[in-house]
Amino acid sequence: MGKTVWMFPGQGSQTPGMGQTLITQDETRQALADLGTRIGLDLTTLMTTGTKDELKATDIAQPAIVAHSALLAQQYAAQGHTPDFVLGHSVGEYSALVAASVITPSEAVYLVRERGKLMNQVTGGTMAAVIGMNDVEAAHHAVESIAATGEIVQIANYNCPGQFVISGQIAAVESATAKLKELGAKRVLPLDVSGAFHSSLMTPFAPRFEDILVSSPFEAAKTKFISNVDSAFHDQPDELIRLLVQQLYSPVRFESCVERLIEEGADTFIEFGPSSPLSGLVKRIKKDAKIISITTLEQLEAEGIR
Template identity: 40%
Template structure:
């Protein structure tokens, strides 16, 4: 049996039309999409297939849409007897990873991330927060610049994605000032991101209390395979620990580079991105150029991966 790590994309990977080919081809996927519409009380499926993009991109819609798409694809693989050896997800994608690891029920997860998206939107006034990708600087160099930012205009590390690509998050003015200082300090580029809030920064802490209350009402089970947590970059299986880390994840940096490095150390045969887009596979190649990767997002790529997985080594 091949040793695989499944990784799941987060917010920003959404696009109108995602999931339609899977919905049309697999009856089990259609059922999951229909069930999600029922539990949410509105047609997420129509929004995913027809848009508009602006509505789909709203955090409270993008999060359940991306999760639903990923877990439906994973369900097809599960029906084929394919189970990962370990999982992880980028921010929101961690919830898809928990579903794939048997820790969360798919429909409970759809509702949970819909609520999470709403709380994240409400945690800080729209338009007052910002995020930016810093290219070509080390974590230590960025942290040195950010030391000069206090609680008046806080700026934090948000996503440590891969060597030379780190995202910062904070107030709009703070991120603007930090971007200038980082450019002067030697960053190749600092690119503002099209997001609605200062995610994975201390400014998200107000959302964490309400979210913890919602999370406690959900049944989180022990994971059947290790989930590598965003907050620690280490494996976790125990339900209580998973719950604590999901709350911390709201205001802590996503340590995705360290997660990928851990997967490389585990000597997996392939790292498999399940869901829309190829963003995470690109990060894998920055960490380990020769690592075998798959993007599984439609019937054709599902079939290609299944064929490889079932080939005799």
């Protein structure tokens, strides 16, 4: 019998009105209000009537996404369902850690709020999605050749066959964009982000974030958690904290995470989030995988899983 993965998207999955579904039930409405109180934000208002621009700020988007994803998954778990594995993409790892009983939703939104504040301090950087280039080795060499000149640019996300993301200084990303197009990339799309996430530009903030993480209560994972950093399973608090620090400046190896999970017997992937970007990526990696995208409480009911 196949195994099930619960997966959680990262920044960019936020959508205006994403919290409307959560205020339709007393339990989730109160939970959302409590999470907002924990971090000094009116998450309920931001997630129900906030504009696209209001939700775009990193220190707003990240707690909003994690709150939404974690509460949806909690509602599913309350019905007696459990995953065999949990997987997050970038900040989605914090929702995955909630699902694995490592941290509470309250602690998760606090951590990503602080993470977002640190990320907001990174200036002079950007990111771009590279689409339609399957020769990742050639892309890696091209990006490395630019980095060797002293400019900062690197591959930040390995998402699926034919799609990865580059991150770094604006001029370096522009240089890499031109070179990758010469090598056959069909499109290179600038991302609407405030900084060069998952690049060495984030390194100076790692010690400060580590101080925040080590002061937080982490428990051993009760469900198999696979890390973006090394595509391996980890369950001990000290390991998880170390990896969350490294994740700030390391590539997100989503494609290899999914491949590892498939090797371990996973054939069903359930995505919990305000939108479903990971579902399409998994379909590109494993065409016959069963994929369920849950963005609202109503979808839980429609799927017959609530």
